Amino acid sequence: MGGTVAGRHESKLLWASRPALWALTRVTMSRPFGPLRRVPKLGWVARDPTLIRAVLNDHEHFTLLGEGGVGHLWEQVLGPYVTRLFDGPGHADLRRRARDLFTEDNSAALVERAAGPVYADVTERLTDGELVDVAAAARLVVGRLMADLLGLRLPPGSPDSAYLETFAAGERLAALALDTTASTELPPERIAAAKEIVATLTADVPDAFEHAGPDTLLGRCRESGITLEEASGLASLLLVAGTETAAGAMARTVALLHDTGQQGRLRADPALLRDAVREGLRVTTPAPVIGRHVSADVTVAGRRLLRDERILLVTYAADNLAGGFDLTRPYDPRSRQLWFGAGRHLCLGAPVARAEIARMVDAVHAPGRPYRIVSRTYARKVMIPSYGSLVVRLE
Template sequence: MPVAEDLAPLARERRLSLIGDGLGRGAEAHEHRLLRAARPALPVLNWLGQFANPIMRVPKLGWITADPRVARALLNDPEHLTLLSEGGVGHLWAQILGDWVNDLFDGPGHHDLRTRSRELFTERTSRGFVERAWGDRLTVARAVFEAGEELDLADLSRVLVGRMVTALLGTPVDPSRGDDAYREIFATGEELASIALGTTADTVLPPHKVEAARAIVERLTGHVDAAFADAPEDAVIGRCRELGLSLRETKGLATLLMVAGTETAASAMARTAALLADSGEQHRLIAAPEHRDDAVREALRVTSPAPIIGRAVLAALEIAGRTLRAGDRVVVLTWTANNLAGGFRIDRPYLPQYRQLWFGAGRHLCLGGPLAKAELGAIVDLLVGDGRPFEIVSRRYGRRVLIPAYASLVVRKRRDA
């Protein structure tokens, strides 16, 4: 654990202005409005985060930190912090799925699950998943877009993510319904995630929410019982079986993937498009396409689609000169922390103190990180792969959603290009 002396200089350094340098006023304003529309408390939390350097106690909320090193230290400390007790996401899931998830989410079963699923999303398998799940639909979108037609990128993102879930989990869909079938899959994942809305300060779910969530989980993973024995190895269910996961673990992981990888990914896709256009960085990217992967990394940093990560303190610990006691809650402000480094720049060098804090850190580091990056890379290619800039025709922010996202973002190729 870092001690106060290590962190004090960092704290001084960070009397910051949020997303200060060069993101572009327009881009900055849109990101702030988007966060406010999603959850009015978020901008307040982010503002408070400026003072949570390295860590600060807020009545009713607990400890908040926007310091990347403190955040990483906390997320890397499973001895003192857990996501299972009240205040953590595991606490929510244990109420919905049953106490058995405690082992899978944060107990010895979690280590086993992560070890077995290590190869699930590598750079190579992720590119393959994107190709398989999106290929045809992306080709159609690209043809329409490059011909100068308008494209609602927020809607397309939801459709593409719905296709990804279907491909990964083998969820049955009626192909005759076209995009609508995938919109529905996405909406179901969103519904499940929305059950966590309003739980920033309290993770005890009322019985009606538990019941509703259980029904959704059954709708999403009910098919796994029948599919488990023969599911192909190139999708998640069959891979899980081959990796030695039980049926129950596989259903648990399927639910987790659905919840963790739908709204976050769709949010990042449309927000990346908005950032590229609003900041003007798309022109620099067109001139220097070798920065494509850096642009993806920067978009993930600046959007940080999972803006907060919650934990509960299991046993007292000292960090940054403060004592956190058993039962306290900790909120890592990932969005604020990540944006302290400055605005969206496609050529910003890799920032070692951040690594990929937008995907968390430690044992719960996002399992789908490589997949999210492959998805975003494909979206960047769709937007500027032909070397021509695009513009935003209209936008609407999502209201009262767990993950801040565009409800609609209509883009088209610039006519003067």
């Protein structure tokens, strides 16, 4: 897709976010790279979808705790209880109790309750001939959703700026992981800053956990036998995992439909919405690299990986090797849902993310006329490639 309009914009997005990420995706997608290779300073790097899935499902030899895994970052910020909750029997038990926290149905309802008015406003302003910044609207959607999930006591009618601040705090928290591709050991000042953000954003969790109704996340946590400590940890994790990823995917999917000239096909056949969301997630792969620590010696694809080494799973490359954004592409069992990971850490919020993206694509298509991208900027120095702005208007 590199030579197409859509491919060029996606490439610029990756470069603007982190040139090192751009380089990693280019190198791993080149044919000679092969399925698995050792790269100086980075350790093992994998780009084959089947191999990546096998690593993510092999909990005997790989862990996300320890150098190289995201759990290692969180352990330093949230404390040692992360070790118990993020891997091993404690994690399996928590995931069992968390099984029904986000279903397709309750996620669609949650997105509508938290952000329905933002989507309605996008459709209305477009219909009125106004310019709409889809990237800004996406940040507002996520800010409102996070405020709902965290039980933040923002009074009804709070200005957009209050929700955008919630988004920005999630973004600052995710920035904690910037420059950790080569090492997940954090400097003390970064740990202190992250602890402060977590404390502010989860300040209302204990109260909401006690009183919130069963239609809220924290109320459902309480009723599923999840403890307050676990719910607080989960809340912090949701913020990091679901803030920039979802906002970025919303705007990038709207851009891909425009840039590949496939928006008309979707308008003509709204049943393709599910495919648009799936293709948007595949091509953007918002969490482009997943890290793991090797916890025991193991042979993978004929190579010997040693205990305490690290491996980067470049899901972006694995997902994009199949080709560019195509609404008619059949479901591919190899990549399946690799953009949400695999195995026991498979994204807990996948139904929420899908609902957010589907609703944004729908909001832009609802006026029933073609839209044009008037201007765009790429977000710089961010963990997850995103549009800083994506201004659209109806033709």
